[in-house]
Amino acid sequence: MTQSDLPHFSRRISRLTSSLIRELLALTQQPGIISFAGGLPAEALMPPLSLEGVPPALRQYGTTDGEPGLREALSARLNAQGLACPAENVLITSGSQQGIDMVAKVFIDEGTPVLLEKPAYLAALQVYGLYGAAMQGVAVHPDGIDMDSLRAVCAAQRPVFLYINPSFQNPTGYSYSDARRRELAAFLDEQNIVLIEDNPYGELSYDAPQPAPVSAYLKSAPWVYLGSFSKIAVPAWRVGYLAADPRLAPVFRKIKQGTDLHTNRPGQWWCEQFLRDEAGLAAHLDRLRDYYRGQRDAMEAALNEHMADVAEWSAPQGGLFFWVRVHAVEDTRALLDEALARQVAYLPGEAFYPPGSGVCNAIRLSFSGVSRESLNEGVARLGALFREHRR
């Protein structure tokens, strides 16, 4: 079969972006490389897998919404964070990635205007692009989204939704201040723009209690809140959740059914046990935060030691990443090969912008899975590399 004999694909397929990131990640997984490129949580700290005591009835097909006990436990946690959401408006998803995909299904036709942060979570960029959204980016700073840019963009064309990672964003680690959260919520209320708040890292807050959801400050604008167990428990279960405004939850429930009927029930049961053991959960989260805080501090020290003259950054107060702007160079993607030759890897910032956005001098560094010793050595190698290529 020649190329001309290939089947007729949907227009969506012509928008599939090349898997730059997967190619990069494959490169960075060679043995011996000190890799700051991946974003995986630390496996050693994950709780054990076990299904001891699972009811046999959980072998049967389940409901599209998810297990009632898990939805109730999540509703209680959201309420405690200030986001009033009854269990009936909590939908269990197959990871929060499925929530992102369902948001696209519910809101995006070809050409639908949507807003994301600049830079943005890569997989959201890819999915919204696949569905044909007209994406615009709004700059984010260490204290949150740039309100002036947001107002200007919305004045030019009203977007259907704004998708954000307001707490310890991937890739920047930036987290919106409480004042910015309130200001943003008031603006969204005024404009009646849907908020899509994706919050996988909120629990990984190292210096203060986790911030209140932006959704909690909304008075009238519709909202969708995406949550995950992947960064605090076991990503392999692929259990996440979508909490939504009562006006939106029923639509997502109907969309979920055709997508995969329901999320796996053993995983939901496991996550429910994980949440129900309150003392165990608190101790586990403390251990996680202690470990990551130490890693964060070690990376900050290494950056201060080895890269202060070539780059700038804002140390994150949570999450897994440093976003480092290497002012000494123009294009960090062009230097990745040489970094790999020196047995150190990062993710070029370019990956977190829509395709065609041009070169970028930032890098994302993950401090999750690298030993303390390697961490310092890796940052030293990067500092030397950027210094040698100083423009």
Added chain:
Amino acid sequence: MTQSDLPHFSRRISRLTSSLIRELLALTQQPGIISFAGGLPAEALMPPLSLEGVPPALRQYGTTDGEPGLREALSARLNAQGLACPAENVLITSGSQQGIDMVAKVFIDEGTPVLLEKPAYLAALQVYGLYGAAMQGVAVHPDGIDMDSLRAVCAAQRPVFLYINPSFQNPTGYSYSDARRRELAAFLDEQNIVLIEDNPYGELSYDAPQPAPVSAYLKSAPWVYLGSFSKIAVPAWRVGYLAADPRLAPVFRKIKQGTDLHTNRPGQWWCEQFLRDEAGLAAHLDRLRDYYRGQRDAMEAALNEHMADVAEWSAPQGGLFFWVRVHAVEDTRALLDEALARQVAYLPGEAFYPPGSGVCNAIRLSFSGVSRESLNEGVARLGALFREHRR
């Protein structure tokens, strides 16, 4: 917020069909009702859930394609059935429902012409409709799809794909003969139409070895084969698979990533153990087939006893359903309320046709979850109901 303040939804949402089936199923689940309406496999025969021995490394994020061992085991099973498919072209899905959704993503734009059987698997109808396909149906008979109708429909407008359940179809229980499979494959080759072969019931073959996949007979047309563990193992795991032509597999792999990153790994590991224990698997499948064969025979006897004068059917050689055409009446949906008042339930045939197809005198009866005694009593009540309403 008034209706006019509701957010802008995608056009997809306007195509969400009413959840007729869910409403019906809710009705039929009242206590005391003898229900032939559901399609759930028998829970008592499902193997136990256990994760004893699962490697701790399976807590981490996994690959989009799925676990290599499971993909190899599935490839070996497909090869044994005559469908040559290397493990690299087997993609693990979150249930075969996700395969149906991904097929829509890959092929369907608004107005894309696609073919299904008439009647068709309900959830496929809903998903392809949601994506905006222009769906046409081709009649199926107890020995398979009507080739004359298929030729006529394809002559009028070439479809992008043909979606079929050729083995013990849901809802009819019909299974294509080997001759029909070959004839269909030759026609698809000639027309270069993509075959989407959905085969959740193939292993539940009660009177003969399971039929060879239609895909195995193709020489040049592209194909996608959807498989499931839900009817032979544990549906709650939501583990299925999509095997595809080497020209299509890479496209599905890219689509899967944005959909939910990957399928849950504990479930994949469990399914791999389930397949690897060959003696245990063979004994388990024998038990399943013995049980369902007995149920099938009991329903056939009950139909012969109580409904021979009002209806006709073709006893299925596998799967979970009888498709009963009640020639005594015109509209089985209109009679459902009265059936429920008599404490017996069925699914009206109308549910398995596109919305707006008009009334239907068929019913789908599942013999999976009803005790022998109730089975005879329920069919007797239905016979009496239809006899009283004979037109």
